[in-house]
Amino acid sequence: MLRRREVLVGAGALASAHFVGLGxxxxxxxxxxxxxxxxxxxxxxxxxxxxxxxxPKATGDRVQVQVFPNSQLGGVQELIDGVRSGAISMGHHEFASLARLSKDIAVFNAPFIYRDGAHALAATDPQKSEVLIEFNDKLAKDGGMRIVGRVFRGARQMTAKMAVRSPADLQGKPFRGVPLQLWTTMIKGFGAIPTPVEVAELPTALMTGMVVGQENPLTMINANKLYEVQTHVMLTGHMQNVLPVFINERVWQGIGPDDRKAVYGIFETLAQETLQQANKAEQDLIGELKKKGMTFVTEQDGLKLAEFRERVIAEVNKDFPSWKPYIERIAAVK
Incomplete structure (x- = not known):
């Protein structure tokens, strides 16, 4: 049985389906x-x-939060449906997981769109980024939730049970993707056969050969012990992986303005700390994963990164033609 962790939180950003004294x-x-x-x-x-x-310290213990990690309340679709209905108060996941509620919001997940992690956080700031605020208004109106923070996880890298240097090396091979349309598009650009697998099932899928590879930040690759079922890491850095923290809109509006402001502040601080941690962890984890037997493939080793970029961007432009103006606005964020 999966273990539940209950965390006491006093906040306006982590909102709940149950209110006491809304005066x-x-x-x-x-x-x-x-x-x-x-x-x-x-x-x-x-x-x-x-x-x-x-x-809790920032808000005087006015909110209690029960945290359910490790997909305890279900996979991606259950999470989004739960937050939309209020059965789950809030959560975090990829921008692309919100696309069925707000058309084109998955553009914030687009591969090869950000200059670096700092640019990714600036473009997704729910209080300052004009393009994110525009999407947030639509998400609140049409999807019943809003983005109140973000988590930076580092650059996503490719792993496989063999060395991959170009899209030709993945031709005809099943490659795991997050069960979302953007990942299907991106993996087609990798040259592989997109194969959706929930993260909880990923180690088994890799072990059995259902898929030959996957892509994730190095922190996740290490935390989930993917070095036990994969041999190579390709340093593609194809996505600066920033996750939106989203909350049921009714719950959020039921929290006092002072507490909402405090929660925004906490989430902004945490976002910057995750950026610092991810940048440091990437260098540390390369050494650690090498010790655990993984081989790293870089451009110096023949990785044709420009070819991957060209192929992936072509697939994105084909499948998401409406993204072009948003990509230009995101690129302009300082």
Whole structure:
């Protein structure tokens, strides 16, 4: 049986489906269910824990949060449906997981779109980024939830049970993708056969040969012990992986404005800390994963990164032609 962790949080950002005393702006108490798919050792798991420690202090313990990591409340679709309905108060996952609620919001997940991690956080700032604010208004109106923070997990890298240097090496081979349309598009650009697999099932899928490879930040690759079922890491850095933290809109609006402001502040601090951690962890983890037997393939080793970039961008432009103006606006964010 999966273990549940209950974290006490006083906040306006981690909102709940149950309210007690909705009278004063700062007096209401909220009980929240916060779900995500991250496992211990992944930076997104740390983020949830830290939010649980810091938000109560910032808001006077006015909110209780029960945290459900490791896909305890279901996979991606269950998470999104739950937050939309209010059965789950809040969670975090890829921008692309919100695409069926807000058309084109998956553009924030687009491969090869960000200059670096700092640019990714600036472009997805729910208080300052004009393009994100525009999407957030639509998401609240049409999807019943809004983005209140983000988690930076580092650059996503490719792994496989063999060396991969160009899309030709993956031709005709099944490659795991997050069960979302953007990943299907991207993996076609990799040259592989897109094969959706939930993260909880990924080690088994790799072990059995259902898929030959996958892509994730190094923190996740290490935390999920993928070095036991994969031999090579290709440093493609194809995505700067930033996850939106989203909350049921009714719950969010039921929290006092002072507490909402405090929660925004906590989430912004945590976002910058995840950026610092991810940058440091990437260098540390390369050495650690090498010790665990993984071989790294870089451009110096013949990795044809420009070819991957060209192929992937062509697939994205074909499948998502409406993204072009958004990509230009995101690129212009300083």
């Amino acid at each position: 004063g702006a700062s007096a209401q108490q909220v009980k929240l269910r916060y779900a995500h798919v991250g496992s211990e050792g992944d930076i997104q798991y740390w983020y949830g824990d830290e939010a649980g420690k810091r938000i």
